[in-house]
Amino acid sequence: MTNFLKVSIFSILMVGAFWGYSNFGIPTIKPAPPPVEEKLDLGAMTMDQFIALGGKIYNGKGTCTLCHNSMGRAPMLDTIGAKAEEHMKDARYKGTAKTVEEYIHEAMVKPSAYVVSGFGKAGTNDTESPMPDVTGGGIGLNEAELAAVIAYLQDSGGAEVTVAIPAMPAAGEEAPKAEEAAPLKTAEEVIAKYTCGMCHKILDQTGALGPDLTKIGAKQSKEYLRQAVLDPDAVIAKGFAGGMMPKTYGEQLKAQELELLVNYMAGLK
Ligand code: HEC
Ligand code: HEC
Known part of the structure; x- marks a missing residue:
C-alpha cells in the first residue's frame, strides 16, 4: 500500500x-x-547500459557472432575503428559514409558498399558481400538496435563512441x-x-x-x-x-x- x-x-x-x-x-x-x-x-x-545492450544484440538477436567469430567466416571487428577509416579511403569503397559511425551503420544495411578483401561471395571478386542486410527479414534490427550495436562496436573496436541513444525504433x-x-x-x-x-x-x-x-x-x-x-x-x-x-x-x-x-x-x- x-x-x-x-x-x-x-x-x-x-x-x-x-x-x-x-x-x-x-x-x-x-x-x-x-x-x-x-x-x-x-x-x-547511461551510455554504458546502451553499449551493454548493443553487446547483447551483437551476440544474440543480431546473429553477428554466427559469422564474426574466430572461425574466419567474417573479419573480426575488434579494430573496426581503424579499419573503417582505412576502408572509407580505399579505391574499392562505394559507400557514402564519412565517419566511423556512418561506416558501421552502412556496413550493416548495405554490406556490399565495401567488401573486405577475401570475404566476398565466391565468384564475385569481392564485389558482393555475403553478409545480409541486418534490418531485413531474418534478423530485423530496428534503428534503435542498430544504434546500440554501433555504440558497442565503437566501444569495443577502438573508436570514440559518437552514437546518440535514440528515442524510438525505426519510427519517423x-x-x-x-x-x-x-x-x-x-x-x-x-x-x-x-x-x-x-x-x-x-x-x-x-x-x-x-x-x-x-x-x-x-x-x-x-x-x-x-x-x-x-x-x-x-x-x-x-x-x-x-x-x-x-x-x-x-x-x-x-x-x-x-x-x-x-x-x-x-x-x-
Ligand atoms: C532496455 C530494456 C528494457 C526496456 C526498453 C523496457 N524494459 Fe521493462 N524490463 C526490462 C528488464 C530487464 C526487466 C526485468 C528486470 C526488472 O524487473 O526490473 C523488465 C521488467 C518489466 C516489467 C516487470 C515484468 C515482471 O514479470 O515482473 C514490466 C511490467 C515492464 N518491464 C514493462 C515495460 C514497459 C511497459 C516498457 C516500455 C514503456 C519497458 N518495460 C521497457 C527491460 C526493459
Ligand atoms: C552471414 C554472415 C554474417 C552475419 C550474420 C553478419 N556479418 Fe558482418 N560481415 C560478414 C562478412 C563476410 C563481412 C566481410 C565482407 C564485407 O565487408 O561485407 C562482414 C563485414 C562487416 C563489417 C565491415 C567490416 C570492415 O572491416 O569493413 C561490419 C561493421 C559488420 N560486418 C558488422 C556486422 C554486425 C554488427 C552484424 C550483426 C548485426 C553482422 N555483421 C552480421 C558476415 C556477416
Missing part, C-alpha cells in the same frame, strides 16, 4: 512535467530542455514537436514510442532482454505494473538483471499514457 501511495504521488507530481527531453532524445528532434532538466537527466539510461525521424506534446491515445502508440518491444515480447515485438509481457496481466496487479514502469528496480523480475530497464519512464510518460499502458498490460491474460 505504501508503494502504491508513493507511486501515486509520484505520478501526480509528474503530470505537469515535460516528457520530451531525455537522454533518449534523437538530437535532431530534441525539444528545448524543460526547466527541470537536471532531474530528468538523472534516471536516463521527423516527428513534429506538436505531436510529441499531445498525449498519445492508444497503448500501442505508447509501447512503440517508448520502445518497450526492444526488450520485451509485447504486441508484435519480440525483445528478449526483459520478461515476456504477453500474459503479464494474468500474474500481476495494476499496482505492480505501474510500479514496474515507474520504478523498475523496486522489484526485479525473477531470472532477469536489474538496472537494464530505463528509469526515465516516470518522467517521460504523461499520466494518461501511463494509465493506457497499465490497463493494456493488465488485460493481457
